[in-house]
Amino acid sequence: MLNNMMVGQFFAADSIIHKLDPRIKLLLTFVYTLLMFFIESMFIFTFNILAIIMVYKLARVPLKILIKSIKRMLPILLISAGINIFLIQGETVFKFLGINITKQGLCMVSTMIVRIICLISGMLLLLYTTSPAELVAAIEKILKPLKIFKVSPEEIAIMFSIALHFVPVLLLEAERIMNAQRARGAKFDSKHLKEKLKAYITIVIPLLISTSNRANDLAIAMESRCYHGGENRTRFKILHYSAYDLYALLISLLYVLLLLIFNKLDFFKIVM
Amino acid sequence: MIQFHNVTYTYNFNTDTCKDAIKNINLKILPGEFLAIIGQTGSGKSTLVEHMNGLKKPTVGEVFVSGQDIWQKKFDITKVRFKVGLVFQYPEHQMFEQDVFSEIAFGLRNNGIAETKIESLIFEALDFVGLPHDILNSSPFDFSGGQKRKIAIASTIAMQPDVIILDEPTAGLDPYSSELLLKKFKDYNKNKGKTVILVSHSMEEVVRFADRVIVMHNGEIKMEGEPRKIFTKVEELNEMGLDVPQILKVFLELRKLGFPARADIYTVEEAKQEFFRLKNLTKGGKSFVK
Numbered sequence A: 001m002l003n004n005m006m007v008g009q010f011f012a013a014d015s016i017i018h019k020l021d022p023r024i025k026l027l028l029t030f031v032y033t034l035l036m037f038f039i040e041s042m043f044i045f046t047f048n049i050l051a052i053i054m055v056y057k058l059a060r061v062p063l064k065i066l067i068k069s070i071k072r073m074l075p076i077l078l079i080s081a082g083i084n085i086f087l088i089q090g091e092t093v094f095k096f097l098g099i100n101i102t103k104q105g106l107c108m109v110s111t112m113i114v115r116i117i118c119l120i121s122g123m124l125l126l127l128y129t130t131s132p133a134e135l136v137a138a139i140e141k142i143l144k145p146l147k148i149f150k151v152s153p154e155e156i157a158i159m160f161s162i163a164l165h166f167v168p169v170l171l172l173e174a175e176r177i178m179n180a181q182r183a184r185g186a187k188f189d190s191k192h193l194k195e196k197l198k199a200y201i202t203i204v205i206p207l208l209i210s211t212s213n214r215a216n217d218l219a220i221a222m223e224s225r226c227y228h229g230g231e232n233r234t235r236f237k238i239l240h241y242s243a244y245d246l247y248a249l250l251i252s253l254l255y256v257l258l259l260l261i262f263n264k265l266d267f268f269k270i271v272m
Numbered sequence B: 001m002i003q004f005h006n007v008t009y010t011y012n013f014n015t016d017t018c019k020d021a022i023k024n025i026n027l028k029i030l031p032g033e034f035l036a037i038i039g040q041t042g043s044g045k046s047t048l049v050e051h052m053n054g055l056k057k058p059t060v061g062e063v064f065v066s067g068q069d070i071w072q073k074k075f076d077i078t079k080v081r082f083k084v085g086l087v088f089q090y091p092e093h094q095m096f097e098q099d100v101f102s103e104i105a106f107g108l109r110n111n112g113i114a115e116t117k118i119e120s121l122i123f124e125a126l127d128f129v130g131l132p133h134d135i136l137n138s139s140p141f142d143f144s145g146g147q148k149r150k151i152a153i154a155s156t157i158a159m160q161p162d163v164i165i166l167d168e169p170t171a172g173l174d175p176y177s178s179e180l181l182l183k184k185f186k187d188y189n190k191n192k193g194k195t196v197i198l199v200s201h202s203m204e205e206v207v208r209f210a211d212r213v214i215v216m217h218n219g220e221i222k223m224e225g226e227p228r229k230i231f232t233k234v235e236e237l238n239e240m241g242l243d244v245p246q247i248l249k250v251f252l253e254l255r256k257l258g259f260p261a262r263a264d265i266y267t268v269e270e271a272k273q274e275f276f277r278l279k280n281l282t283k284g285g286k287s288f289v290k
């Protein structure tokens, strides 16, 4: 049951997108996210979705797993759409449960859904094509300027990577403890809320204890191997920019400009 | 008592990392027997025993407890959990209560046992694992690893299950405590007529305590029978990455050197007698070494 929640998003494949420098990918994802908030026309969104599908093909990530992830978000999407659709004033199209459904409302909600789907697909592409280790290395590089404020980017990075590594470990541990308590008759599937909560506490406490023990052990193990972040520490994965990164930057720049210009031209809005 | 009918279990079913941990298992466990399960690391022993009290649901096949299919609709699976107690590998990781008393009482309370009866059951369980009665008010976290293990075992034994499954209960215990504990389980089996299932990596434990042993390899039951019969198949066992009791190896080596030693020596006591026999044989001044 807990296996479904596994966060291991990374999808290993041999593609140009996988080979791009993680810093570039992080930057591009950021720009792309901003861009999505500027676009209003449904036509451009459709165009954008086609572009995304092309990039997924280029990255050799099957669309199937993207669709699966989007499906999982669907309930949240629908709830927020449902709330919005009732709240927006304007020309009434039809009545539903005594509330006016307006043309503007429909327009706005459909744009919102498409926008969110575009956002999710973009961010997931980053996670699918960048291994956690690369991501952490990129974050570390990007946080470098924070050194001025006495914040150590190395320490933030190592914390990130430890957290990422331990998520599956802790999930397995939680499942094991759950089974152990079940064997002693804990009622996880009870219909009484109180009994159910009580049963879950029997997981939380052992899990907290084992986590803190594990953290302690890890700290001791790191220290006994003379770990220290920062100064003079060389790394296993050294980030290099390549020609591909430059091409990616240029193509993305063109793409951003293209979308922004299209967005300015009212022509496309009329088409919609 | 417990019966497996063509049971297969697949981890991560329907994903690309799926893997059959146990395959097509047919098994009948009789009431009152002491059964040992041996096998290499990763051979599926833990997966197999977790089916016995309904913690895992077979991907294919059925599991019967006391003649009833435990996964049929409307069957109350928690009843099986009280009938079949399972002590996990490293059970000390499951503790959460503030004092030892509540920790041991957890299963009993879940089972709806009256508070008045709980106390005597807990004392009995403490005696079983050999812990003093005055620890009941201390926190279960204030004990050593081995002591915690005993408390955790007590919390299962207090429920007095008809079947008790022990998944490597003695890993990390001192030899004296593990010996004592296993003897207690043997008593539980002999005197109370309860079924005991022991997963173990120690061939010595198996040969001394079990009535029957099953050998797991790559998720399948490869051999089963009396321990003494199984351990005569040294080569087959070695092929599966398993060993025979240490003492037996000594006598097998002696035979290779030409001594007329018996090849069925499993315990220290038997070894002692065999050595005396061999000594008496050599008294006549003849040497057996070629």
Ligand SMILES: Nc1ncnc2c1ncn2[C@@H]1O[C@H](COP(=O)(O)OP(=O)(O)OP(=O)(O)O)[C@@H](O)[C@H]1O
Pocket (backbone or CB within 6 Å): B011, B012, B019, B020, B021, B039, B040, B041, B042, B043, B044, B045, B046, B047, B048, B089
């Ligand atoms: N949570 C899990 N997810 C995926 N596969 C698993 C999981 N647990 C076990 N397996 C697989 O199932 C197989 C059997 O595991 P199992 O824990 O039953 O072995 P075992 O015989 O108990 O080993 P050990 O002697 O180390 O306790 C292993 O090969 C392992 O790869």
Ligand SMILES: [Mg+2]
Pocket (backbone or CB within 6 Å): B045, B046, B047, B089, B167
């Ligand atoms: Mg195991």
